[in-house]
Amino acid sequence: MQKFKEYTLMLFWCFQQAISTKCLHYPSLMLRCHHQDFNNDLQLFLPRSVTLIRDKVSDALGFNIRGGKEHYCGIYLSKVMPNTEAERLGLKEADQILGVNGISFEDIEHAGAVKILKSNQHIDMTLRFFPYGYKKTYEKVGRSPS
Structure with a gap:
């Protein structure tokens, strides 16, 4: 049950981020920031x-x-x-x-x-x-x- 709550909170946070950054057209991108391999350093x-x-x-x-x-x-x-x-x-x-x-x-x-x-x-x-x-x-x- 604890994992479910953590996942729900993470999903809610990502949804809020998506609204604020207008990423709703790309729902698959909403969770990528929490993936273990995610790196946004484009350099x-x-x-x-x-x-x-x-x-x-x-x-x-x-x-x-x-x-x-x-x-x-x-x-x-x-x-x-x-x-x-x-x-x-x-x-x-x-x-x-x-x-x-x-x-x-x-x-x-x-x-x-x-x-x-x-x-x-x-x-x-x-x-x-x-x-x-x-x-x-x-x-x-x-x-x-x-």
């Missing part, structure tokens, strides 16, 4: 530039990627190794790589992305935090017959 989601410099081409990048054109999605960081330059630069899981050294990664195959990343010591990356797209990389995609 977090804007594209940013990061430069990763390795001493040798054979040095580890400090992160893993997943996705690619053949998987019907972009290239995303799937893991950032702790105590690496990549971690110190602020790279994180669910970052989408939009481009590297002036080459667009928005429509690139996985192998091509790996080749570009591993063949450069100086890596200028444009990234954006995009957890929605990253979660999509784990969904099964039905392929249309060719």
